[in-house]
Amino acid sequence: APSSATTGPATKTAAEPIKWKLVTSWPKNFPGLGQTPETFANYVNAMSGGRLTVTVYGAGELVPGFEVFDAVSQGSVQMGHSGAYYWKGKMPAAPIFSAIPFGMNVTEMNAWLHYGGGMELWRELYAPFGVIPFAGGNTGVQMAGWFKKEITALEDFDGLKMRIPGLGGEVFKEVGGVPVTLTGGEIFTSLQTGAIDATEWVGPYNDLAFGLFRAADFYYHSGWHEPGTALEFIVNKEAFDSLPADLQSIVEVATRAANQDTLDEYTARNNQAMQTLIKEHGVAVKALPEDVMLALKAATEKVLTEKAAADPQFAKIYASYKAFYDGVREYHELSEKTYYDNR
Amino acid sequence: MEWMALLLFFCLCGFLLLGYPVALTLAGLSLIFAFIGHLAGGFDLAYLAALPSRLNGVLTNQTLIAVPLFVFMGVVLEKSRLAEDLLETMAQCFSRFRSGMALSVVLVGALLAASTGIVGATVVTMGLLSLPTMLKRGYDPAVASGTICATGTLGQIIPPSIALVLLGDVLSSAYQQAQLKMGIFAPDTVSVGDLFVGAFIPGLILVLLYGIYVLAFAPKPPLDAKASESVPVSKLVKVLLPPLLLIAVVLGSILAGFATPTEAAGVGAVGALLLAATKKQLSYGRLREAVMSTASVTSMIFLILIGASVFTLVFRGFGGDDAIHSILSALPGGVFGAMFIVMLVVFVLGFILDFIEITFVVVPLVAPVLLMMGVDPIWLGIMLAINLQTSFLTPPFGFALFYLRGVAPPSLPTQALYKGVIPFILIQLLVLALLGFWPSLATWLPMAVYG
Amino acid sequence: MVVATTATICEKVCSVSAKIVCWAVLTMALTTFVVVVLRYGFNLGWVALQESIQYQHAFVFMLFAAHALGQDEHVRVDIFYRHWSGKQQAWVNIFGTIAFLFPVCMSIVFYSWSYVLESWRLLEGSKEAGGLPLVFVMKSLIPAFAVLMMLQGIAIVLRAMQSLLNTTERAT
Numbered sequence: 001a002p003s004s005a006t007t008g009p010a011t012k013t014a015a016e017p018i019k020w021k022l023v024t025s026w027p028k029n030f031p032g033l034g035q036t037p038e039t040f041a042n043y044v045n046a047m048s049g050g051r052l053t054v055t056v057y058g059a060g061e062l063v064p065g066f067e068v069f070d071a072v073s074q075g076s077v078q079m080g081h082s083g084a085y086y087w088k089g090k091m092p093a094a095p096i097f098s099a100i101p102f103g104m105n106v107t108e109m110n111a112w113l114h115y116g117g118g119m120e121l122w123r124e125l126y127a128p129f130g131v132i133p134f135a136g137g138n139t140g141v142q143m144a145g146w147f148k149k150e151i152t153a154l155e156d157f158d159g160l161k162m163r164i165p166g167l168g169g170e171v172f173k174e175v176g177g178v179p180v181t182l183t184g185g186e187i188f189t190s191l192q193t194g195a196i197d198a199t200e201w202v203g204p205y206n207d208l209a210f211g212l213f214r215a216a217d218f219y220y221h222s223g224w225h226e227p228g229t230a231l232e233f234i235v236n237k238e239a240f241d242s243l244p245a246d247l248q249s250i251v252e253v254a255t256r257a258a259n260q261d262t263l264d265e266y267t268a269r270n271n272q273a274m275q276t277l278i279k280e281h282g283v284a285v286k287a288l289p290e291d292v293m294l295a296l297k298a299a300t301e302k303v304l305t306e307k308a309a310a311d312p313q314f315a316k317i318y319a320s321y322k323a324f325y326d327g328v329r330e331y332h333e334l335s336e337k338t339y340y341d342n343r
Numbered sequence: 344m345e346w347m348a349l350l351l352f353f354c355l356c357g358f359l360l361l362g363y364p365v366a367l368t369l370a371g372l373s374l375i376f377a378f379i380g381h382l383a384g385g386f387d388l389a390y391l392a393a394l395p396s397r398l399n400g401v402l403t404n405q406t407l408i409a410v411p412l413f414v415f416m417g418v419v420l421e422k423s424r425l426a427e428d429l430l431e432t433m434a435q436c437f438s439r440f441r442s443g444m445a446l447s448v449v450l451v452g453a454l455l456a457a458s459t460g461i462v463g464a465t466v467v468t469m470g471l472l473s474l475p476t477m478l479k480r481g482y483d484p485a486v487a488s489g490t491i492c493a494t495g496t497l498g499q500i501i502p503p504s505i506a507l508v509l510l511g512d513v514l515s516s517a518y519q520q521a522q523l524k525m526g527i528f529a530p531d532t533v534s535v536g537d538l539f540v541g542a543f544i545p546g547l548i549l550v551l552l553y554g555i556y557v558l559a560f561a562p563k564p565p566l567d568a569k570a571s572e573s574v575p576v577s578k579l580v581k582v583l584l585p586p587l588l589l590i591a592v593v594l595g596s597i598l599a600g601f602a603t604p605t606e607a608a609g610v611g612a613v614g615a616l617l618l619a620a621t622k623k624q625l626s627y628g629r630l631r632e633a634v635m636s637t638a639s640v641t642s643m644i645f646l647i648l649i650g651a652s653v654f655t656l657v658f659r660g661f662g663g664d665d666a667i668h669s670i671l672s673a674l675p676g677g678v679f680g681a682m683f684i685v686m687l688v689v690f691v692l693g694f695i696l697d698f699i700e701i702t703f704v705v706v707p708l709v710a711p712v713l714l715m716m717g718v719d720p721i722w723l724g725i726m727l728a729i730n731l732q733t734s735f736l737t738p739p740f741g742f743a744l745f746y747l748r749g750v751a752p753p754s755l756p757t758q759a760l761y762k763g764v765i766p767f768i769l770i771q772l773l774v775l776a777l778l779g780f781w782p783s784l785a786t787w788l789p790m791a792v793y794g
Numbered sequence: 795m796v797v798a799t800t801a802t803i804c805e806k807v808c809s810v811s812a813k814i815v816c817w818a819v820l821t822m823a824l825t826t827f828v829v830v831v832l833r834y835g836f837n838l839g840w841v842a843l844q845e846s847i848q849y850q851h852a853f854v855f856m857l858f859a860a861h862a863l864g865q866d867e868h869v870r871v872d873i874f875y876r877h878w879s880g881k882q883q884a885w886v887n888i889f890g891t892i893a894f895l896f897p898v899c900m901s902i903v904f905y906s907w908s909y910v911l912e913s914w915r916l917l918e919g920s921k922e923a924g925g926l927p928l929v930f931v932m933k934s935l936i937p938a939f940a941v942l943m944m945l946q947g948i949a950i951v952l953r954a955m956q957s958l959l960n961t962t963e964r965a966t
């Protein structure tokens with residue numbers, strides 16, 4: 001072929017740009033989550049002066065969304081953007097690095113990861129797979145979800161059919177709910193027709209985009225099950241090690257910048273979206289009743305204790321998480337919470 | 344190396360004609376191109392490392408679980424001799440009309456289509472039962488065989504339909520992709536259920552036009568003097584009740600929100616089993632045949648999906664997506680031009696390929712571009728489904744033609760078969776044109792049902 | 795003799811696995827029905843039960859495909875093929891199996907090997923809470939499928955060669 005002279009491996013020189021593929025668990029250009037890898041890629045391309053270029057592939061374009069970790073670990077791509085809770089089947093402790101019901105919020109989570117020993121534990125967890133994790137953005141406190149019926153007491157959760165994956169789903173089952181798994185395409189129609197009674201999604205920005213207000217009238221806060229869901233960038237270790245030191249720094253700094261950028265975007269857009277939902281679509285925004293919250297909290301305690309007993313890695317990481325959480329919570333009671341109440 | 348992608352597509356068309364199983368030709372030729380591309384420096388073999396992940400994606404695809412369930416339901420219904428009872432009774436009912444036999448074939452075809460959707464089973468059953476009688480009563484062989492073939496394919500468009508399940512799976516991801524690419528951050532979704540509802544009215548129009556054709560336009564058989572027996576209402580009810588119940592269970596549970604299409608398929612399959620059991624047609628041997636032939640059809644469909652998944656990976660690796668995009672967007676006539684060309688290409692490909700290959704290979708390439716031009720996904724899905732329905736009838740490779748040829752008496756000339764389906768293909772193209780001008784024929788009902 | 799026996803053994807392996815997994819069609823229909831009835835009738839649901847349908851589904855088509863190939867149930871564009879002589883058809887099947895089937899299946903085994911081994915090393919479980927802890931079994935279907943297909947491919951080539959030899963013998 002005519003192009004072989006220019007692109008063949010034999011002619012590769014040091015000046016040739018390094019090309020990385022980044023696969024994600026979201027459709028390309030997905031609001032919020034899907035912007036983070038794009039932001040990252042733009043930063044890297046600009047900072048490296050084009051010496052390292054990152055091409056972003058949406059879910060399914062190269063590999064399906066839930067295959068991101070394997071693709072990075074096997075080295076078929078250099079990077080991925082996803083959420084740690086998807087790798088629960090490989091590492092029962094992984095969900096701690098995305099969200100725990102009634103766990104830390106975004107500020108606390110970032111602090112634990114970068115100043116509380118969390119990142120070291122995370123790297124240690126992924127090391128056997130040849131994968132290096134970086135914080136990859138955070139949605140902030142999510143919403144509890146969309147409900148077709150009003151929830152006035154704990155009894156209303158009895159037999160309630162809700163799409164709620166992950167640890168949240170397990171806790172939900174503990175209090176009498178029926179967690180249902182559905183594909184993305186089926187969620188809206190199933191909620192509309194009443195095949196399910198409720199679903200959680202992300203927060204106002206993504207939920208407005210998904211049009212869930214057309215299928216359910218009640219929008220409950222707050223996201224007890226995902227109080228600040230952390231996303232992740234994952235990098236194949238061999239690929240990372242093969243980069244010159246300056247490009248390694250650029251990758252690391254770009255993840256850090258994209259991490260913050262995602263939260264900024266969510267903070268700005270969630271508020272706008274919530275206003276639209278209330279004012280334009282007449283959505284009833286309500287808080288889950290206190291007895292529901294208490295029951296969920298108790299069930300969370302039970303589920304987490306069971307998880308820690310079943311898996312030593314979970315126990316070790318959760319101990320670090322909890323120790324940090326207990327400390328930071330005490331201070332935030334005095335600072336953030338008092339301030340929220342007073343302002 | 345976009346030209347390599349297009350070359351791959353054309354070579355594929357050539358190699359398929361060799362007659363080696365389509366799925367393996369798809370995957371094998373794509374691999375050969377990938378290796379050649381790699382040696383020439385234009386293809387990154389790392390793409391192939393994504394193969395196991397993509398295959399696992401096929402294994403864990405939740406939407407497509409509906410496929411074996413609907414196939415099983417159809418096969419069990421076939422074994423329960425539901426079609427036989429219906430045909431016999433309906434033929435008696437309409438024996439007073441001069442084209443009564445043909446009309447009863449159309450009606451039974453429509454009923455079977457709404458309870459299941461296995462084209463082969465319907466064509467074979469009607470071919471065995473009605474064709475000899477119709478020929479004996481003096482029907483033009485072309486009319487008789489054309490009517491049977493065409494009504495047999497109604498199961499493709501009238502829900503529940505496997506074609507719509509496959510299209511729904513492909514279109515839902517294409518639609519999301521397209522909207523996000525356009526910067527629509529409030530993307531709608533489209534599901535198999537939406538397509539089921541959307542196909543309802545176009546399906547009824549097809550049945551209506553088929554009926555009008557056989558009654559008013561097709562050459563009529565001579566009047567049969569002794570065929571004027573009447574049918575007791577009780578017998579009619581007894582025969583009509585099972586299919587109507589099944590229709591209510593499957594379509595009803597989807598519309599009423601009891602079940603997703605996948606779950607409805609499972610419920611329908613168990614319903615069919617119960618029906619067969621009450622009719623005492625469910626022996627161990629029959630059940631064994633049913634699961635064997637369901638597994639066979641299912642693995643046939645999924646092998647094509649696996650082959651197509653290798654093909655799209657390589658096609659994408661060569662940058663073929665971009666090539667298709669630039670070709671379609673550069674067509675004169677904007678959306679209409681692009682839609683027209685796509686429909687024409689699908690129709691022409693339908694002569695040599697069947698709906699599964701077109702759905703898995705061609706639709707994922709063209710749908711995102713069309714949807715980005717603003718085409719409604721339900722409309723596109725139904726247009727494609729009706730268009731793909733013609734692929735069953737267009738020689739040389741038309742499934743319905745094969746099936747009928749297989750059971751028709753040798754005295755029936757193949758030419759009569761080809762001639763007989765022409766009016767029905769024209770009716771389908773007419774409905775396609777109607778839909779083209781009035782998209783609301785497909786989009787109104789889903790809006791009314793789902794809001 | 796050896797050729798015929800080898801072909802028979804290959805076919806037998808494929809047909810035995812097919813005859814076992816085909817029953818999953820029935821059980822998956824029943825499971826789906828039970829899931830629906832439990833959910834809407836009794837407000838009960840288990841993620842593991844829902845996931846089991848997925849597994850049964852995957853078992854059916856991954857382990858039946860090779861037998862279906864042997865039974866010639868996979869679609870061919872047989873516009874010309876069906877008019878060709880047995881000898882010509884035999885050549886097509888030998889060519890297609892060597893040029894397409896074997897490379898595809900060997901690539902699948904080659905690329906999925908470490909992917910599946912890794913899953914076994916972890917005894918990988920479900921990503922869903924309360925899901926089936928059997929993802930490594932599901933993933934093993936990928937190489938298993940490829941191996942069965944290759945066995946059936948060997949049988950096809952042997953049978954085709956045999957028929958070529960037989961026709962040549964008869965011709966001379």
Ligand code: NA
Nearest residue numbers: 456460501503
């Ligand atoms: Na149908």
Ligand code: NA
Nearest residue numbers: 693694734740
């Ligand atoms: Na055709």
